[in-house]
Amino acid sequence: MLAALLAASVLAAEPTAWEKDESAYLKNITQVTKDFVRAGEGYFSPDGKTVIFQAEEKDGGNPFYQIFTMVLATGAMRRVSTGVGKCTCSFFRPDGKKILFASSHLDPDAKKHYAEEYQQRKDDAASGAHRRYRWDFDPYMTIFEANPDGTDLKPLTHAKGYNAEGSYSPDGKQIVFTSNRDAADSLEIYVMDADGKNVRQVTHAPHCYNGGPFFSPDGKRVIFRSDRKEKDRLQLYVINADGTGEKALTDDVNWVCWAPYWYKDGKHIIYTAADHGTGMRPNYDLYWMDIDTGKKVRVTFAPGADVLPVFSPEYKKLMWTSTRDGNQPSQLYIADFTPPPEK
Numbered sequence: 001m002l003a004a005l006l007a008a009s010v011l012a013a014e015p016t017a018w019e020k021d022e023s024a025y026l027k028n029i030t031q032v033t034k035d036f037v038r039a040g041e042g043y044f045s046p047d048g049k050t051v052i053f054q055a056e057e058k059d060g061g062n063p064f065y066q067i068f069t070m071v072l073a074t075g076a077m078r079r080v081s082t083g084v085g086k087c088t089c090s091f092f093r094p095d096g097k098k099i100l101f102a103s104s105h106l107d108p109d110a111k112k113h114y115a116e117e118y119q120q121r122k123d124d125a126a127s128g129a130h131r132r133y134r135w136d137f138d139p140y141m142t143i144f145e146a147n148p149d150g151t152d153l154k155p156l157t158h159a160k161g162y163n164a165e166g167s168y169s170p171d172g173k174q175i176v177f178t179s180n181r182d183a184a185d186s187l188e189i190y191v192m193d194a195d196g197k198n199v200r201q202v203t204h205a206p207h208c209y210n211g212g213p214f215f216s217p218d219g220k221r222v223i224f225r226s227d228r229k230e231k232d233r234l235q236l237y238v239i240n241a242d243g244t245g246e247k248a249l250t251d252d253v254n255w256v257c258w259a260p261y262w263y264k265d266g267k268h269i270i271y272t273a274a275d276h277g278t279g280m281r282p283n284y285d286l287y288w289m290d291i292d293t294g295k296k297v298r299v300t301f302a303p304g305a306d307v308l309p310v311f312s313p314e315y316k317k318l319m320w321t322s323t324r325d326g327n328q329p330s331q332l333y334i335a336d337f338t339p340p341p342e343k
Contacts, residue, residue: 021301022301026336030335038330041054052080054088080150092168102165106155158196177189201243254277256273284307286318288339
């Protein structure tokens, strides 16, 4: 009897086929967040000891994301946003002394939107409908700077419209972000000084979305996503920080490619992608790409969605947002990362 139980235990512990596929690149996968309705889009502090992320609080009375930090060694967490409105796209300044994030808490009707969201969820549950994820580009979204504990909060953007998706340059002197300040239907990428001054436009592709930008490790280029070829079918692009030398990295509208993030060599990226041309519900996974050759390698194989990957400061760990088995809400995960070998 004991032998049978031990044998069953061994069989239960045997990794699945998809776990074996992932193990070439990801080891010691650990779930980071769990005390939230949902959580995701996390980024490491410069010393790698803390992460900042967005999450929906349980029984918080607000169905939208707020911004939190967590000390990885202890699990100690704090909310660093106001608790009002919607929040997204948090990031640490490279010196660790400031954070930035986007928030709609200045919207005078921010709390009125809560009931609408809760009612929509109730209707979806009653009908069995699976609502397609869609970001609404809230016109009150403003980029804020704060101390790492959320104090000394002040706006960095003042133009009307959607201002979000910001991140710092490697030297901390500039912020790249997305805004529709010049036309409601044109979401372009801009760069501003870290104090919010000297705003200049980087992309010029009107009547579409250009977003999710990040500076390259040397600060000379910006990687981003855009649906300029076909609405909602995001593709990846790279451009010089001064707006010259734009280049498409993906070019297949059957696929949606987004959330690119640089590797330390400035030659490779990791990103999220899914094939929307199969006629079936697409499943998002993480991919590795050589941006010079276009060669890509699939990194995740879980049944659920794997999205929004980022590297730790020393590039030895990967953090991403996942539902893993496809049945649970999204949470943050961290794993040891081994880059795919060059072929």
